[in-house]
Amino acid sequence: MVSNNKRFALLLAGFLMSFSLLAQNGIIRGKVTSKLTNDPIAFANVLEKKTGKGVTTDEEGKYEIAGLAPGLYDLAVSYIGYDEVAIYEIQVSNAKPAIVDVQMEEMAEQLTEVVIQASAFKKTEESPVSLRTIGVAEIQRNPGANRDISKVLQSLPGVVTPTSFRNDLIIRGGAPNENRFFLDDVEVPNINHFVTQGASGGPVGLVNVNFINEVDFFSGAFPANRGNVLSSVMNLRQRDGRDDRVGGTFMVGATDIGLTLEGPIGDKTTFLFSARRSSLQFLFKAIGLPFLPTYNDFQAKVKYRINPRNEITFIGLGAIDQFELNLEANETEEQQFILDQLPEAPQWNYVNGLVWKHFGQKGFWTFVLSRNMLNNESFKYRDNDNSNPDNLILDYTSQEIENKFRAERTIRSGKTKLNYGLSYEFVKYNTSTFNRIFTFSGPQTINFASEIDFSKYGFFAQASQQLLNDRLVLSLGVRSDANTYSPEMGQILEQLSPRFSLAYSVSERLSLNFNTGIYYQLPPYTLLGYRESGELINKTYGIDYIRNAQLVAGLEYNTAANSRFTVEAYYKKWNDYPFLLRDSIALANRGGDFGVIGNEPAIPLSDGRSYGLEFLFQQRPYKGFYGIAAYTLGWSEFQNKEGAFVPSAWDSRHILSLTMGKQFKRNWEVGINWRFQSGLPFTPFSDASALAINWDVNYRGVLDFDQLNTERRDAASTIDLRVDKRWFFNKWSLNLYFDVENVTGNAVGNNQLILDRPLDDNNKPIGGPIVINPQAPANQRRYALKTINDATGSAIPSLGIMVEW
Numbered sequence: 190m191v192s193n194n195k196r197f198a199l200l201l202a203g204f205l206m207s208f209s210l211l212a213q214n215g216i217i218r219g220k221v222t223s224k225l226t227n228d229p230i231a232f233a234n235v236l237e238k239k240t241g242k243g244v245t246t247d248e249e250g251k252y253e254i255a256g257l258a259p260g261l262y263d264l265a266v267s268y269i270g271y272d273e274v275a276i277y278e279i280q281v282s283n284a285k286p287a288i289v290d291v292q293m294e295e296m297a298e299q300l301t302e303v304v305i306q307a308s309a310f311k312k313t314e315e316s317p318v319s320l321r322t323i324g325v326a327e328i329q330r331n332p333g334a335n336r337d338i339s340k341v342l343q344s345l346p347g348v349v350t351p352t353s354f355r356n357d358l359i360i361r362g363g364a365p366n367e368n369r370f371f372l373d374d375v376e377v378p379n380i381n382h383f384v385t386q387g388a389s390g391g392p393v394g395l396v397n398v399n400f401i402n403e404v405d406f407f408s409g410a411f412p413a414n415r416g417n418v419l420s421s422v423m424n425l426r427q428r429d430g431r432d433d434r435v436g437g438t439f440m441v442g443a444t445d446i447g448l449t450l451e452g453p454i455g456d457k458t459t460f461l462f463s464a465r466r467s468s469l470q471f472l473f474k475a476i477g478l479p480f481l482p483t484y485n486d487f488q489a490k491v492k493y494r495i496n497p498r499n500e501i502t503f504i505g506l507g508a509i510d511q512f513e514l515n516l517e518a519n520e521t522e523e524q525q526f527i528l529d530q531l532p533e534a535p536q537w538n539y540v541n542g543l544v545w546k547h548f549g550q551k552g553f554w555t556f557v558l559s560r561n562m563l564n565n566e567s568f569k570y571r572d573n574d575n576s577n578p579d580n581l582i583l584d585y586t587s588q589e590i591e592n593k594f595r596a597e598r599t600i601r602s603g604k605t606k607l608n609y610g611l612s613y614e615f616v617k618y619n620t621s622t623f624n625r626i627f628t629f630s631g632p633q634t635i636n637f638a639s640e641i642d643f644s645k646y647g648f649f650a651q652a653s654q655q656l657l658n659d660r661l662v663l664s665l666g667v668r669s670d671a672n673t674y675s676p677e678m679g680q681i682l683e684q685l686s687p688r689f690s691l692a693y694s695v696s697e698r699l700s701l702n703f704n705t706g707i708y709y710q711l712p713p714y715t716l717l718g719y720r721e722s723g724e725l726i727n728k729t730y731g732i733d734y735i736r737n738a739q740l741v742a743g744l745e746y747n748t749a750a751n752s753r754f755t756v757e758a759y760y761k762k763w764n765d766y767p768f769l770l771r772d773s774i775a776l777a778n779r780g781g782d783f784g785v786i787g788n789e790p791a792i793p794l795s796d797g798r799s800y801g802l803e804f805l806f807q808q809r810p811y812k813g814f815y816g817i818a819a820y821t822l823g824w825s826e827f828q829n830k831e832g833a834f835v836p837s838a839w840d841s842r843h844i845l846s847l848t849m850g851k852q853f854k855r856n857w858e859v860g861i862n863w864r865f866q867s868g869l870p871f872t873p874f875s876d877a878s879a880l881a882i883n884w885d886v887n888y889r890g891v892l893d894f895d896q897l898n899t900e901r902r903d904a905a906s907t908i909d910l911r912v913d914k915r916w917f918f919n920k921w922s923l924n925l926y927f928d929v930e931n932v933t934g935n936a937v938g939n940n941q942l943i944l945d946r947p948l949d950d951n952n953k954p955i956g957g958p959i960v961i962n963p964q965a966p967a968n969q970r971r972y973a974l975k976t977i978n979d980a981t982g983s984a985i986p987s988l989g990i991m992v993e994w
Contacts, residue, residue, distance in 0.1 A: 215257035314653035317692035319409035333909025337394035346803035351781030357390030362799025362825025363420030375542030388780035413666035430459035442989030507539035552600030816849030870898035890942035
């Protein structure tokens, strides 16, 4: 027996020893090059901060740090004459090497030794304020976000949440249509499934987080090479596919199932490809929800390194979405309301792009050629009965097509950096619209077809200069855009867009930052293509670019513990915002819901303003702890039809968010997110809603825009939780996560009107509308109505598994 016990102990010890050896197979490797010329930097120092392991690059700039246990690591890369580079939270596993290519910038003054330590947080010459960088690890672990980039951004200051079930970006009081997205330099019109045409939001993110390396989010201080934007720019940088062998990631969760593959194609080419399909439709049907969303998406990246001076990258992103009704789920008043309102809405979109980078001795050229297309359809029948053509309420089809080219040059000489270039786009838009609506003035039928095409063009340049031993950095930029839609918009100097930034280092850790600029954006194509009696009526009304002037100033303090404090004050002023004539409100109040916005007559009349103060504390992982604390005090106002400034639909006075987590031993990680937002303004319903001739059009209330945004919703407080556990094996890894969104069941929603009918014992409405004045003339009869709230106030648990090999 003793002999057997000894034998078992030896076997167990051997197993544990072998597991320990397997657990040390992690590798970080890559190449260190000059950011401007792509030349390899030989003999650069590469240090892993946690373990203290360090290596130097070889003559080709390559390095490798081996023998690492799976986990998160930080790198510091330094070389004489170059600014030090710090890279945080690199995920290392035994399944594949972590490929970390590093680009270094030359110092303005050559030093004999390395004395500058890289900051844990990015700040560029062009954008010293209003820039936040988010790593892939932060996106993956964010509680309640379900790996959705837009929801992760809700933890940052200045971001308003319009409703709980959507991820629209409302930045510093601007509208959801004022944001722009770039994927490896290719512009992507939207990053969401079931996108709202004319805006940019939706309920589910489109981009596969497994592709992402880092996200730069600008809430102001936009660089000159990013145009047609008023509120935010999101630069998403993807990683390259692995170059040693084919591998992949399989993921299944409560909402979808997906597969990512990556690997080499020969010696010079790597690829990434993913496909994903939702499982929400099955879950929603099982729990009795009245709508069944189905989404599919595809994403690809192929990178071909022709030689050290040239590389070409292909980018592909697409989605196929279907929004169907579950007519069997019609038991409650809330279910029946949703079935009465929601249309069936098939939609698909794609973006394809080629990026060629050519490196020279003093800088590089970037050439971008891309095409994107959106196909959007919606149809709705009264009582969801399509057997009678007279029941048709909505029949909408539309396409937006953009073909784009951009060329830009980046060079640096000593303390001066210069970026300049030009852009061209050819746009096509078409629609066929039939829609029975009602307004404050009564029922209307919209019925028209339209098709337009035009060219857009622009130029930009930005110069940055370091002064006072690099303590002061100045940046001056300009761009201008025009198009052939109308003579007014074709005057390129009328859209001259200057911008200026300043950053002054008061001390090694404290800096004063400033930016001001004027920005222009084209109204949505839905508005440009709207017709009445065959005429482009908004063109006749002189619709023009929207103008926005911004001023931002702030302080930033970086600590020695990988954390920073920032405070920023901002002021934004809009001019020539489209004023919608049908409802007499600014277009800026629209966009936080499903459907289409801007498909109506408008004039460039409305002005707006927003201003506020933002506080941010951000902690990179330090002794296992990490977090973000943000507070915003802000105002957002646009003119009503009387010309007076009133709160906009996004005027949330107070926003407070706290996201924090802890990394424990044995690869456990726990995170929590708490968010508080004061109530958003809303417009009450008109008494005309109860008129039968109005209600019978499409079973909806009529808003009283004479009382635009005079009431407020209740404040919302939500808590999200997430727990991750990872196992690392010899050739593969397993990640199991449990995420609970909205633990407290609170939500942000809108008041809605429904028929007030008696209920049976099962709370199911009985009978049809109740006429409260049956003796009145037909055009004055009224229904009994009552108010409900459409907020989704339920905790949403999600269990997911991710396998990587």
